[in-house]
Amino acid sequence: MSLFWRIFALNAVVLGAATALLLWAPVTVSVPVLLTEAVILVGGLAVMLVANAALLRLGLAPLDRLTKLMTTVDLLRPGQRLPASGAGGVAELIRTFNAMLERLEQERAASSARALLAQEAERRRIAQELHDEVGQSMTAILLGLKRSADDVPEPHRRELQELQEITRASLDEVRRLVRRLRPGVLDDLGLVSALTSLSEDFATHTGLLVTRRFDTDLPPLAPETELVLYRVAQESLTNVARHADAGRVTVALRRADDGVVLTVTDDGSGIEAPREGAGIRGMRERALLVGGSLDITPAPRAGTRVQLTAPLARKQL
Numbered sequence: 392m393s394l395f396w397r398i399f400a401l402n403a404v405v406l407g408a409a410t411a412l413l414l415w416a417p418v419t420v421s422v423p424v425l426l427t428e429a430v431i432l433v434g435g436l437a438v439m440l441v442a443n444a445a446l447l448r449l450g451l452a453p454l455d456r457l458t459k460l461m462t463t464v465d466l467l468r469p470g471q472r473l474p475a476s477g478a479g480g481v482a483e484l485i486r487t488f489n490a491m492l493e494r495l496e497q498e499r500a501a502s503s504a505r506a507l508l509a510q511e512a513e514r515r516r517i518a519q520e521l522h523d524e525v526g527q528s529m530t531a532i533l534l535g536l537k538r539s540a541d542d543v544p545e546p547h548r549r550e551l552q553e554l555q556e557i558t559r560a561s562l563d564e565v566r567r568l569v570r571r572l573r574p575g576v577l578d579d580l581g582l583v584s585a586l587t588s589l590s591e592d593f594a595t596h597t598g599l600l601v602t603r604r605f606d607t608d609l610p611p612l613a614p615e616t617e618l619v620l621y622r623v624a625q626e627s628l629t630n631v632a633r634h635a636d637a638g639r640v641t642v643a644l645r646r647a648d649d650g651v652v653l654t655v656t657d658d659g660s661g662i663e664a665p666r667e668g669a670g671i672r673g674m675r676e677r678a679l680l681v682g683g684s685l686d687i688t689p690a691p692r693a694g695t696r697v698q699l700t701a702p703l704a705r706k707q708l
Contacts, residue, residue: 401446409439453481457488469496469679503676511573511618518573521565529562567592574621582617583609583644586624590642593628604643609651616701619677620644620653623685626670627655627697635659635695650683650702656690674699 412435456473464471472492475485533555540551570576570592577585583605594601612620624642631637637659644653671687674697678685683701690696 398447398451402443405439405443405446408442409435451481453485457485461488464492468675469500500679504680507677507680514572518569521572522569526562526565526569529558529565533558533562567596571625577617577621582612582620585617585621586642586644589621589625589628590640593632593640597632599632599637600639602639602641604641604645606645609644609646610703612651612701612703613681616651616681616683616703619681619683620651620699620701622677623674623697623699624653624655626674630670630697631655631657631659631695647700650700653699653701655697657695658690659695 453473460471460473472489473485475482475489536551536555536558540548540555543551570588574585574589576588586605587603590601590603593599628640628642631640635657637657639658641654641656643656644651646652675685678699678701681701683699686696686698686700688696688698
């Protein structure tokens with residue numbers, strides 16, 4: 392039944408009931424209308440309006456649920472659907488909307504995958520150029536300064552040694568940027584070693600106490616899954632350093648029934664409702680890239696918990 396005929400039928404029921412009451416009720420209308428007759432007519436009209444409103448509310452309830460879902464749906468949280476039981480125009484509309492959501496989620500996941508893969512390729516290119524060109528040039532400058540400092544007299548030697556230390560610090564910073572852009576240890580030694588290096592580097596530069604809890608029986612993961620887990624841990628630690636005002640961070644990686652679970656927990660100021668900024672939405676998109684799910688909740692005692700659950704099998708986009 393189409394929506395037009397559904398509304399027509401509901402109104403027909405109300406008007407038919409009112410007509411039947413007028414036909415068989417022992418009530419007449421005088422001219423001019425008596426007070427008691429006016430009260431009965433107004434009361435009957437009120438009953439018809441209330442009955443019509445109740446029936447329309449019941450008949451159009453699926454549209455109310457559809458409207459609510461349309462205003463709250465988020466493609467980064469897939470799986471939001473409405474039941475479309477029965478037949479008729481409303482059920483067909485809900486089924487069409489569910490199919491549209493399915494298509495949009497697949498298209499969003501595919502476009503996000505292309506964008507993230509292109510981003511990783513660009514990171515790799517920039518890291519390679521920094522390592523090969525800038526890093527080697529600064530290394531040559533550092534060696535030249537060292538040779539010059541050995542040959543000049545003492546008044547100028549100290550200045551050259553200071554320049555040498557500045558260059559060495561800059562070279563260390565370039566190497567740290569290279570590791571952040573493309574963690575070579577992830578490709579060479581695996582996820583656990585990469586997370587260990589990331590947490591140690593984070594603790595060194597922020598002064599926070601970082602605790603690592605990694606299961607020893609972690610299953611083998613696809614390279615895409617390892618990269619997503621690493622990037623989510625990296626972004627989570629960056630958010631802790633910028634916003635959490637924390638003193639301790641725990642990075643955990645454990646085995647689940649059908650995958651692995653990465654958890655980053657801090658003891659900072661906590662959150663009431665996480666703001667979906669570019670960083671958090673980027674983590675959600677990365678989670679969708681491998682068919683995972685990301686949850687950001689308050690920690691049991693204080694602070695914030697970021698949890699990524701990634702399956703063993705990579706999702707086909």
